[in-house]
Amino acid sequence: MDVLSAPYVLEYTYQRSTGPVIGRFLTALRDGRLEGVRTTTGRVLMPPLEYDPATGEATGEPVPLPPDGVVTTWAWVATPRPGHPLDRPFAWALIRIDGADTAMLHAVDAGAADAMRTGMRVTARWRAERTGSILDLACFVPVAGEAP
Amino acid sequence: MSDDAPDAAATAAPVTMVPSHVRLTYTVTAGRHLSSYLRALADRRIVGGRCPVCTKVYLPARGACPTCGVPADQPVEVADRGTVTTFCVIRIPFEAAPFPPPYVAVAILLDGADMPIFHLVRGIAPEEARMGMRVQARWVADDQLGPTLASIRWFELSGEPDAAYETYANHL
Numbered sequence: 001m002d003v004l005s006a007p008y009v010l011e012y013t014y015q016r017s018t019g020p021v022i023g024r025f026l027t028a029l030r031d032g033r034l035e036g037v038r039t040t041t042g043r044v045l046m047p048p049l050e051y052d053p054a055t056g057e058a059t060g061e062p063v064p065l066p067p068d069g070v071v072t073t074w075a076w077v078a079t080p081r082p083g084h085p086l087d088r089p090f091a092w093a094l095i096r097i098d099g100a101d102t103a104m105l106h107a108v109d110a111g112a113a114d115a116m117r118t119g120m121r122v123t124a125r126w127r128a129e130r131t132g133s134i135l136d137l138a139c140f141v142p143v144a145g146e147a148p
Numbered sequence: 149m150s151d152d153a154p155d156a157a158a159t160a161a162p163v164t165m166v167p168s169h170v171r172l173t174y175t176v177t178a179g180r181h182l183s184s185y186l187r188a189l190a191d192r193r194i195v196g197g198r199c200p201v202c203t204k205v206y207l208p209a210r211g212a213c214p215t216c217g218v219p220a221d222q223p224v225e226v227a228d229r230g231t232v233t234t235f236c237v238i239r240i241p242f243e244a245a246p247f248p249p250p251y252v253a254v255a256i257l258l259d260g261a262d263m264p265i266f267h268l269v270r271g272i273a274p275e276e277a278r279m280g281m282r283v284q285a286r287w288v289a290d291d292q293l294g295p296t297l298a299s300i301r302w303f304e305l306s307g308e309p310d311a312a313y314e315t316y317a318n319h320l
Contacts, residue, residue, distance in 0.1 A: 004186055004295055005177040013243060016168040026163040132163035 021050045024062055030132040034065040034124065036100050046100035067124035068143070069097040076113040085139055091116050095140055107139040115142060181209040181221060186295035188225075192287055196261050198222040207261040226260035228285035228300070231311040233257050233264050233320055235281075237274040250274040256283060256303060257319045264319060270302040280316070282308035 018026060021037060025048050028035035037048035037059040044063050045052070052059055074093035080086055085107045093116075094103035109125070110116050122140035130136035178186060181197060185208035188195040197209025201216040205224050213220040235254040238245070252274055255264035269283055284306035293299045 002183070003178060003180055004183040005175055008174040008176040010170075010172040010174065012170040014168045014170065015165050017165055018163060023163050026166065030160070030163060133166060 019050055021048050021059065024048070026132040026134070026136075028062075029134065029136040030130045032126050032130065032136075034067055034097060034137075036063045036065050036097070037061070038063050043101040044099060045102050046097045047102075047104045063099070065097045065099050067097075067126075069095045069100070069103075069122060069140070071108065071116070071118055071120045071122060072096050072103050073118060074108065074116050076116065078113075085135060089113075090139065093122075093140070095122060106134075106137060109139045109141050179211070181211050183295075184223065185209050186297075189297060189299040190293045190295045192228075192293065192299070194226050194228055194258060194261075194285075196224050196226055196263070198224045204262040205260060207258065207263045207265060224260065226258045228258070228287070229283065229306050230256045230258035230261070230264075231316050232269065232277075232279060232281040232283055233316050234279060235269070235277045237277060239274075252277045254281075254283070254303070257316050262319060265297070267297070267300060268302045269304065271304045278310070280310040280313060282306045282311060 025035055034046065035048070036044045036046035038044055038061055039052040039055070039059050040057045041052070041055065043052070043054070045059065046065055048062070049059060051057065072094045074091040076089070076091050077084065078089050080088065080090065086109055089112070091108040091110055091113070093106065093108045095106055096103040108116065108122055121143040123143050125138045125141050127136050127138045185195055194207070195209065196205045196207035197220045198205045199213035199216055199218065199220040200222060201218055202213060204213065204215070205226065206213070206220055207226060209223065210220060212218065232254045233256070235252055237250050237252055239250045241249050246268065252269045252272065253266065254269050255266055257264045269277070269281070282305065283303035285300045286302055286304050287293070288299055288301050
């Protein structure tokens with residue numbers, strides 16, 4: 001006898017409160033700006049956190065940052081899945097924004113894996129319509145003119 | 149890169165909440181015994197499986213009796229009426245709720261089965277819900293029948309007197 005099968009979708013439509021620090025970060029993204037945060041020891045965290053993971057102390061004032069940075073490590077995604085930020089092959093990368101001491105995870109739209117390398121410079125590509133989400137930052141792209 | 153920022157964005161209220169949707173898309177495979185139970189529902193029949201050792205009728209049928217450890221695949225058709233063993237009044241609305249609250253969800257021990265199934269009872273006020281109610285399936289129209297428990301739209305009071313507690317006490 002044939003065995004039945006059927007799609008089964010489990011869905012939770014949560015809303016999350018951001019807290020003051022992430023809320024400020026997302027508000028800046030909506031404005032098309034990157035904003036980190038300074039710790040009591042003078043380091044700049046990007047993305048910002050409410051507490052310094054090194055000391056446990058509350059972080060301090062926001063630090064405006066440029067939309068440019070450097071890839072510190074990466075992994076190529078040859079077959080993007082539903083829910084991925086890009087629908088064509090891309091790299092997940094840790095990107096240290098200029099002026100920051102930590103790196104953020106995001107997508108790099110490089111076209112092909114051999115266009116990626118650790119140390120390459122990238123710049124942010126923004127969505128035209130932004131809502132206050134990490135996806136307002138559509139992805140990073142290699143800085144034009146830089147040889148792979 | 150922020151040249152294309154809409155002017156409104158700069159003056160909009162700070163972000164304090166974000167959507168954080170979770171969506172998991174599974175494919176569920178029913179297996180042989182659950183498949184036969186589901187197929188029967190498309191035919192307005194409710195079919196369980198009897199254990200040959202303890203004679204309990206599992207509903208839906210399962211491959212083996214968990215008590216006796218033997219195959220429990222003797223098909224047994226049970227009634228589409230039975231006794232409410234437990235109930236819950238849903239008073240809080242949620243997405244995908246079948247009805248506006250309040251409504252009554254129940255465990256029903258169908259006549260001939262030893263395992264209750266879960267369904268809804270309509271046609272009674274929530275205050276009237278009680279253990280021992282006798283209920284009858286209201287099936288969907290023929291062209292809406294399918295291999296799903298949704299072939300039973302809901303249950304309604306059958307008009308019989310309530311069942312005595314002793315008749316379902318071992319099935320709670």
